[in-house]
Amino acid sequence: MTAQQRAAGPVGVRADPRKALRSLGRLQETALEERDRWALWLPVILASGIGVYFALPTEPPGWLGAAAATLAAVIALLGLRRPALFLLGIGGLSLSVGFAAAQWRTAAVAAPVLQRDLGPVGLSGRVVKLERGQGRVRLTLEQLDVDRLETAATPARVRISSSGTAAADLAPGDWVRGLAVLQPPPEPAAPGGYDFARRAWFERLGAVGYSLGAPQPIAQPPDQLAESRRFEGWRLFWEGLRQRIAERILAVLPRERGALAVALTVGKRDAIAPDLLDAMRDSGLAHLLAISGLHIGLVAGSMYLGLRRLLACWPFVALRYPIKKWAAVAGLATAFVYLFLAGATIPTQRAFLMVGLIFLGVLLDRSAVSLRLVAWAAAVVLLIAPESLLSASFQMSFAAVVALVSGYEAYAERRARRDVARLREGADPVWRKPAAYFGSLLLSSGIAVAATTTYAWYHFNRFAWAGLAANLAAVPLTAFVVMPAALLAFLAMPFGLEAAPLWLMGQGLGLLIVIARETASWPGAVQLLPALPTWGLVAVTLGGLWLCLWRRAWRYAGVAVIAVGLSGVLLRTPPDLLISSDGGLIAARGPDGDLALSESRRQTFVREQWLRRAAQAAAASWPPAGNWLLCDGAGCIYRRHDWTVALARSPAALLEDCKDADLIVAPFPVPRGCFTSGSDGPRVIDRFDLWRDGGHSVRLYEEGLKVDTVRSTRGTRPWTRHPSD
Structure with missing residues (x-):
């Protein structure tokens, strides 16, 4: 090879600056277009x-x-x-x-957060929310007076669980006093897990717990009179109305159908039986239980279409007045009322905003469906409640809407040309409109499922394969029977005539229950998926947005970015050990990749979180067969990649463990004397580490071990609680 060739680099790999400039120029032209x-x-x-x-x-x-x-x-x-x-x-x-x-x-939203377990302790406050179901009721209280807590350290709100009979006569706005055990909002069950404490911060929920005995109604404190007037003037009215509507629905419909009807009308899901909730989730129909754009759109749309058709039957009005805009105002008012009947949660606020912008487009004679509308709605929601960006409801709803509107825009011109051609051919066959409807339903359901699958994977570690088939049957049933009947029931309730529309709604819900249970029973209807790293979700989101927001061919580069994000699950190394924040529960990964749990009854929530993120329906036996985990009365020895980990249950095990183990995990303090020769001794995770840093995860590699903690992954933020070092 000549010196000139060596200078030019390897044969066939020579860079051409002019070609690179041309490619850059084409990208600039596409961006300008x-x-x-x-x-x-x-x-x-x-x-x-x-x-x-x-x-x-x-x-x-x-x-x-x-x-x-x-x-x-x-x-x-x-x-x-x-x-x-x-x-x-x-x-x-x-x-x-x-x-x-x-x-x-x-x-x-800053408010005091309880820093340690407290109780039993006396407290009093005003009931702002009741959630009834399964023999229990959860009370959310505000305007609190807690014994042994100074006013500056008293949370703005607490949520306590009580027996259903104990709180049977309570209603929003009542003042109560009782004895309760209070705890700080729980931290993530494992490093990188769901952070309820962060959500509680933005709900101004400073403590959770349970009551001892029945909370007793008391008279309203005199110093709370002005605040109570404001409360009773708005929030109490709507919360009380929701409660009364729920009671009237349950008085007409049987338990399962009534529970679903209450969830779809006033957003109270606590009365739904766990087995039915599982069936709805496993069949991919759980989204129907969360009041969102679908429900508000159906109720407001039913009012809009119904009123417009009714006014169109009156020629004197239809030919002289803008009945389309009148119907849009009525639909907007219906959506506004439904917003507060559903509890005015962030998902319902977002849905109302979307529907409101659509009706505003009708009033201004603008396109009612466009990505610009979606963009404005997203911006407003994020500015009002930035924390909603992290929620599954925000991510899934906007992913579905962006994908559907993008698909609609891509298909609109083609459909317009096809409709013109059909007009020239003459009348359509009778079967074409029903076929077009079910074809569009199949296409839209497929797009929505594809757009939301990754978010369901990230947040819930599951994918309902039967969801597409279930939605094809359930969505038309909900759109044409259930929600229109719900609207009629709302309109009839002031006159006491809601029984007939509720009966019709119940028939539709009965079929919905059959669909959910049938599809959930199919073999392999639900696939459990291992945890997807956060960077993978971000990559999928950016790739999906690139695919949906652009129009020209360069949009398809987003598919490659989506593929990179999904590959994150292959690059993620699952932990070999998980230790709960009190050391009472430990999970160990076996050679087959399954987790075995040290306890089968304790810390149910933590167990479920660990197994869900590991894509396991049940834990492996403890101790399992084989010599990778050996246990006796003093503790267990876990071996992996030539590492020996001692899982001590009593201080008596330390004498031997300090000599043989590379890592010691203990739910009690380990004395410094365990370190036999300074830094050459085993690494220790003991009670002090767990108290200070929360739950731990341990990854054992051939070249070393890596320990992550809840504290290290959460950082130091207003919603994090750190004991003193």
Whole structure:
């Protein structure tokens, strides 16, 4: 090879700068051709700023978001005559606004959080929410007075569980006093697991627990009179109305059908039997139980279409007045009422906003379905409640809506051309409209399932293979029978005539139950999936957005990004050991990859979380057959990759474990004397480590071990609780 060839590099790999420039030029041309879609990415950048805030290990300075937004705004102003600089400033402004909104929201909802277990302790407060079901009732109380707690340390809200008979006569707005055991909101069951404490922070829920005995009604404290008036003027009205509607529904419909009807009308799911809830989940129909865009859209849409058709039958009105806009106003008002009947939760607020924008489009003679509408709705929701970005409901609902609207836009022009051709051919056959409906239902269900599967995988570690078939039968039933009957029942209740529409609703719900249980019983109807890393979900989201928000061929690059995100499950190494925060429950992974759990009855929630993330329906036996886990009365010895881990149950085991083990796990303090020769002794995870850092996970590699803790993965944030070191 000549010197010139060596300088040029390997044969066939020579870079051509001109070709690279041409490729870059084509990308720039494509981007310019899609400039009408650039605005759709602003909510994505806004969400990225929120995501950055929640991903930080420590709480940033309060001024950081506002300062960054100011700087980005200055850059955008300086770039008014320079497009590249202007776009950089606008992008930075969107990112900074999202970050600042999350900071502001975190500070706005700040309230005391219980730092340690407390009780039994006397407390009094006002009932703001009741959730009844399965012989228990959960009471959410505010305006609290807790014995042995100073006012500055008293949570804004607590949630306690009580027996159903004990709280049978209570209603929202009642003042009660009782004896309860209170605990801080629970931390994740394992590093990287679901963080209920973060959700509780944004709900201003500072403690959870259970009551001892029946909470007793008391008179309203005089110093709470003004606050109570505000409460009774709005929240008490709607909460009381929800309770009365639920009671009237249950008085007409049998238990299972009535429980589903209450869930679909007023959003109270606590009366649904566990086996029915499992059937709905395993059949892929659980989304029907959470009031969202589907339900609000069906109720408001039924009012819109019904009123419009009714007014169209009156020629004097139909020919002189904008009955379409009148119907849109009625539909919007119906959606507003349904919003508060459903509890005005964040998912229902988001659904109302989406439906409201659609009706606003009708009133302004604009397209009622577009990605711009979805983008505006997402931006408003994220600015109002930035924490919703992390919720499964936000992710799944917007993923489905973006995918469906993108598919609708891609298909709209083709359908228009086809409809013109059919008009020329003459009348359609009778069968074509029903076939087109079920074809569109199949297509839309497939798109929605594909768009939401990864999020169901990430949050619930399961995929319902039978979901597509179940939804094909259940969605038309819900759309044409259940929800229209629910609307008629709402309209008839003031006159005491709700029995007939509720009977019709019950017939539809009976069929829905049959569909759910039948499809859930199919072999392999549900597939358990191992935990997907967060970066994989982010990659799938970005790839899906790239695929849906652009129009030209470069959109298909998003498929490759989605594939990279899904491959994250193959790159993730599951932990070999899991230790609960008190050391009372331990999981060990065997050679076959299954987890064996040390206890079969304790800490049910933690056990379920561990098994779900491991994609196991049940734990392996403890101790199992084989010599990888050997147990006696003093503890167990776990072996993997030439590592020896001692799982001590009593201090008596330490004498031998300190000599032979590489790692000691103990639910009690391990004395420093266990370290026989300084750093050469075994590593220890004892009661002090678990108390300080929460649950632990251990990965044993041939070259070393890696220990993660709940504390290290959560960082130091307002919603995290760290005992003193």
